Amino acid sequence: MSLLSIGKSGLFAAQAALSTTGHNITNANVAGYSRQGVVQSTSTAMGGTNGYIGTGTQIAQVKRYSDDFLNAQVRTAQSATSGLEAYQAQVSQVDNLLADTTSGLSPALQDFFSAVQNLTGDSAGVPSRAAMLSSAETLASRFQSMNGRLEEIRKGVNTQISSSVDSINSYASQIASLNDQIGKLSSSDSLNLPNDLLDQRDQLIMDLNKQVKATVVAGDNNSLTVSIGSGQPLVVGSQSFQLAATGSPTDQTRVTVGYVTNNKVTPIADNALTGGELGGALEFRTKSLDTAQNAMGRIAIGLAQTLNDQHHLGLDANGNPGGDFFSVAPADVTKNVNNNITSTTAITATVSDATQLTTSDYKVDFDGANYNVTRLSDNKKTVISPFPQTTPQTIDGLDFAVSGKADAGDNFLVRPTINGAANFKVALTDQSQIAAATPIATSVPLTNTGTAKISAGTVDKNYLAAPLTSAVNVSYDGGTKSLSGFPAGQSVSVTTTGGVTTAYAAGTAVPFSDGASYTVGGMSFTLSGVPGNGDTYTIAPNSGTGDTRNAGLIGQLQSKKILDNGSASYQSAYARLVSDVGNKTREVQANADAGAAQLAQAQTAANNVSGVNLDEEAANLLKYQQAYQAAGKVMQIADTLFDTLLSIGH
Structure with missing residues (x-):
């Protein structure tokens, strides 16, 4: 040459x-x-x-x-960091809402029970009744407004999921198009490649990992195969597959992600889609938002039911038995839209014991032989037995009533507490309906010769079955040292100061014991001192005016351990919720900071190879x-x- x-x-x-x-x-x-x-x-x-x-x-x-190994590390770090940042942005809103010392639930709870204490000290006067009813309305409004804010956050998550799905679909189409172009422009020896197109494809995959964690595998003809979730292919060669944002089969208001094949959408489990903004949003909704809303609903239902139970045991200013003070939200039951149309199954879940409620949702399904109730928080399964039912079956404080017929695979979602805060309302319409008084009053005639005294007396739920209609005089016989004159046909239970309880059949003599507590027909009182022969002790229906004993018992509910199987009061249960959300917020923030540092390190290592100096x-x-x-x-x-x-x- x-x-x-x-x-x-x-x-x-x-x-x-x-x-x-x-x-x-x-x-x-x-x-x-x-x-x-x-x-x-x-x-x-x-x-x-x-x-x-x-x-x-x-x-x-x-x-x-360009180093494929370092690029894969960057993608993994990017996916994790984007997911944590998305989670942190959402959970911090919940944390700020719950922990607010002004607009949170704690001050409203405190104000309500302060009003109850004021009513007790004011002998249930008209001003204190009005103040208690007003504070109850404030408490109900606080429950509703906080739940409304959680619902706004939930709608925001739905929007974010839909937006992420649109972005993922767009990236998938672009990656598939670039796969096609690169394949056509590549040489047979794979040495001379369209480098700028390779960069564009890698950047799209990086952007895709900001939305969801994606797995990348080299394919034929210099193409890349991209998959997500539990292995669902998103891009194969020049073909892309689509995701769809769709309503959950058991809750159409809850946006979930489905995989589209042959124009059919197959739901993808939320926990299968990890990383990226989509994975972060799904994880936040499942682990923090649902739990927080259920926990707040449980507090509302627990407060409403237990306070109602005590309110029923009192008399209002007009002498009428106390009614519901607050409304108790019913459990939300929805059927799977894919259930067979021939199914006639009907399911109700009624809160029978708020102290046993959990913050979990439940799935009721028919396996072809039995109906099963599965607690979704830990997948504990309980079989409905016997079936058909004669009475509802109680599980975690819920009475499950199931009827009708179903096909195998039919299922239902039961959410006992999700609407607890939203439907927490004051049931009373007038301040005079506050049942501050106890329905019985005790007295000692001046003619008694002994020194024995009778306590003011209390009632329990058994009293409601047969309320006292006239006075009862319990007499002491000095010869037999026993008591008589209890309501006819009712047994008497005696608990001594030593804690020993003995039941006596109706009509039998009941021995007197100094300081012992006597219970009959749901009424309880204590006799202490030395009675004289023939002394009587009167238990009579109360008028309902000037008496605040039942209001005092309502006030005691504030510190009583009621929820979580008797381990938490209303306030401590809320404090635990605030603590749990706060701890999760700090955990996610710390992990996000660490993830950002790892991402920066991975990007630096990759840029040392591919970056332009x-x-x-x-x-x-x-x-x-x-x-x-x-x-x-x-x-x-x-x-x-x-x-x-x-x-x-x-």
């Missing part, structure tokens, strides 16, 4: 290197761009027995500097400029030699 051709090949190589360097410099700030470099190789030499003479150079490859590229410009000039000089010398040869011929 002539010297001119050798110089020409060097000139072209230097020109390509200059162009590539300029391309690096101008794209240094483009997201996802990887540094490129020209790889040269020598052309085939010519010669024989006297040696081989080089014929110049050629461009073997325009190499893209402008100082280095500036030096390369000078180097390739000199190479260009040198190759030009070779061509100039070749031209001079050629002219010399021509002049010799003349």
Whole structure:
């Protein structure tokens, strides 16, 4: 080959290197761009027995500097960090809502029970009744407003899920299109590839991991196969698959993610989609939002039911038995939209014991032989037995009543507490309906000769079955040292100061014991002292005015351990909720900070390979400029030699 051709090949190589360097410099700030470099190789030499003479150079490859292993680490870190940041942004809203010392639930609870105590000290006067009813309305409004804010957050999560699904579908289509273009433009030896398209594809996959964790595997013809969740393919070669944001089969207001195949949407379990904004939103909703709303609902239902139970045991200002003070929200029961249309199953779940309630939701399904109730928090399964039912079956304080027929696989979602705060309302319409008084009153006639006294007396729920209609006089017989005159036909239970309880059948003599407590027909009182022969002790219906004993018992509920199987009061249960959410918020924040640091480290390691160093590229410009000039000089010398040869011929 002539010297001119050798110089020409060097000139072209230097020109390509200059162009590539300029391309690096101008794209240094483009997201996802990887540094490129020209790889040269020598052309085939010519010669024989006297040696081989080089014929110049050629461009073997325009190499893209990118490390697949480091890129995978960046994608993993990006997915985790985006998920934690999405979770943190949402859970901090819940944390701020619950922990607010002004607009949170704690001050409203405290104000309500303070009003109850004021009513007790004011002998249930009209002003204190009005104040108690007003504070009850405030408490109900606080429950409702806080639940409304949680519902707004829930709607925001639905919107974020839908937005993420749209973004994922867009990225999948673009990645599939680039797979197709790269396959068509790639050489058979996989050395000469469309580097800029590879960068665009890698950046799209990185953006995809900001939405959801994606697994990437190399495919045929330089394509990449992308899958998500539990292995659902999102991109295979030039074909992309779509996700759909759809209502949950058991709750159409709850947006979930489905996988679209043959125009059919198959739901993907929330816990299968991890990482990214989508995974973070789904995890937040399941682990924090649902739990917080259920926990608040449980407090509302527990407060309403237990306070109602005590209120029923009192008399209002008009002498009427106390009614419901607060409304108790019913359990929310929804059927799966995919249940067989022939199913006639009807399910109700009624709160019978608020102290046993959990914060979990439940699934009721029919397996072809039995109905099963599964507590979703720990998947504990309970079989409805017997079936058909004669009475509802109680599970975790809920009375499950199931009737009708179903096909195997039919299922229902039961959410006992989700609407507890939303439906917490004051049931009373007038302040005079506050049942502050106890329905019985005791007295000791002045004619008694002994020193024995009778306590004020209390009632329990058994009293409601047969309320006292007239006075009862319990008499003491000094000869037998026993009591008589209890309500006819009712047994008497005696508990001594030593804690020993003995039951006596109706009509039998009941021994007197100093300081003992006597219970009959749901009424309890204590006799202490030394009675005289023939002394009587009167238990009579109360008028309901000037008496605040029942209000005092209502006030005692504030500190009574009622919820969580008797381990938490209303206030401590709420404090535990605030603590749990606060701890989760701090945990997610710490993990997000650590994730951001790991992401920065992974990006630095990847950029050390693929990033453009402008100082280095500036030096390369000078180097390739000199190479260009040198190759030009070779061509100039070749031209001079050629002219010399021509002049010799003349």
